[in-house]
Amino acid sequence: MDRLQAMHIFRAVVDAGSFAGGARKLELSNAMVSKQIAKLEASLGVRLLTRTTRRLQLTAEGERYLNGASRLLDELQELETGLGEQRGEVRGKLRLSAPLDFGVRALIPALQAFECRHPAVMLDVVLEDRRVDPVAEDFDLVVRIGELEDSSLIARPLMDMPRHVYAAPSYLARHGTPTHPADLRGHRCLHYSLAREGQYWHFQVEGAPYRVRIRPVMACNNGRALTEAAIRGMGLVYKPAFLGEPEVEAGRLVRVLDGFSVAPISVHLLYAEREFIPARLRALVDTLLAHFAEARA
Numbered sequence: 001m002d003r004l005q006a007m008h009i010f011r012a013v014v015d016a017g018s019f020a021g022g023a024r025k026l027e028l029s030n031a032m033v034s035k036q037i038a039k040l041e042a043s044l045g046v047r048l049l050t051r052t053t054r055r056l057q058l059t060a061e062g063e064r065y066l067n068g069a070s071r072l073l074d075e076l077q078e079l080e081t082g083l084g085e086q087r088g089e090v091r092g093k094l095r096l097s098a099p100l101d102f103g104v105r106a107l108i109p110a111l112q113a114f115e116c117r118h119p120a121v122m123l124d125v126v127l128e129d130r131r132v133d134p135v136a137e138d139f140d141l142v143v144r145i146g147e148l149e150d151s152s153l154i155a156r157p158l159m160d161m162p163r164h165v166y167a168a169p170s171y172l173a174r175h176g177t178p179t180h181p182a183d184l185r186g187h188r189c190l191h192y193s194l195a196r197e198g199q200y201w202h203f204q205v206e207g208a209p210y211r212v213r214i215r216p217v218m219a220c221n222n223g224r225a226l227t228e229a230a231i232r233g234m235g236l237v238y239k240p241a242f243l244g245e246p247e248v249e250a251g252r253l254v255r256v257l258d259g260f261s262v263a264p265i266s267v268h269l270l271y272a273e274r275e276f277i278p279a280r281l282r283a284l285v286d287t288l289l290a291h292f293a294e295a296r297a
Helices: 003-016 019-026 030-044 060-086 100-117 169-175 181-186 223-231 241-249 279-296
Strands: 049-051 056-058 092-098 121-127 141-145 154-161 163-167 189-192 200-205 208-213 216-220 236-240 254-256 265-271
Touching (some): 003 019, 003 060, 121 279, 181 200, 189 223, 223 241, 241 254
C-alpha cells in the first residue's frame, strides 16, 4: 500500500464528506477509494471513520490521524513547491492583507496583472481595516497605509497617496465653503475613526505644517461609508484621492481648500525578513511595485 496515497485519499474523503465525493475529487473509482481506506485502517489497526447511510464521521483516532496526515501532506507540498521555485517556477499560495477600500479600488487591478502572469499561484486576500501582524497571523505580505512602527519587517515604499477635503454641493449650499483650514472648526466633519493622527487634519499653510482639530459629527471605521455620508451632504470628509476623485468626476463631490496642500499618506508593502524569499512572493512584490509606479507615471 502506498501510504502517502492512502493519506491523500483519506483527507479527500473527509473533505468531501463521502466516499463518492472523495472519489470524484481525485478522479478515482468508488471501489478504489473504499479499498484504500479499508487497507489504511487495517494497517493502523484502528477505525478512522464511522459510516452511516447519511454521512461519515471521524472517530477520535481518525481525527488525530487526519491532523497528522494533513500536516505531513502540507509540508510535503511546501517542500516540493520550494524546490520548484529554486528552479525559477512561480507557484503555490500567498496570503495577503490590505485595508478594505484600498484593496477594492486600487489593489485588485494590480492582482489581476499578477494572476495573468502567474496563474499557478493561489492568492488568499484578506481585506479589513485593522493593523495585522504579518508574522503572528501568518501573512506573506501586508499593505500598510500610514505611519510605520519600528519592527524587523522589510518595508518597501509602494506610493504616496494624495489626500483632499471633499464636500457635496448640497452641503456647501447649506453651510458655506471653508476658505482656510481654520474654518473647519466651525464645520460639520466626518471622521475616519481608525486614523492614526486622531481627530487632526493636516495641511501646509504658507509653507509650514498646519493641523486642525476637528469636531466630528460622525465617526466611522470605513472610508467608503464616510464617502457615501459626504455625498449625502452630511459633512466634509478628508479622504485619499482614490476614494474622492471618482465622485468628483461624477459631480457628487467637490474639492474644498484646494489652495492648501494636504499631506499625502504613505503606502508600504511589509513582509517578514527571511533567509529564503519564495519566488512567488518576490514576483508579487515586483508586480505591485511596477503596477503602482506605472500608475503614477
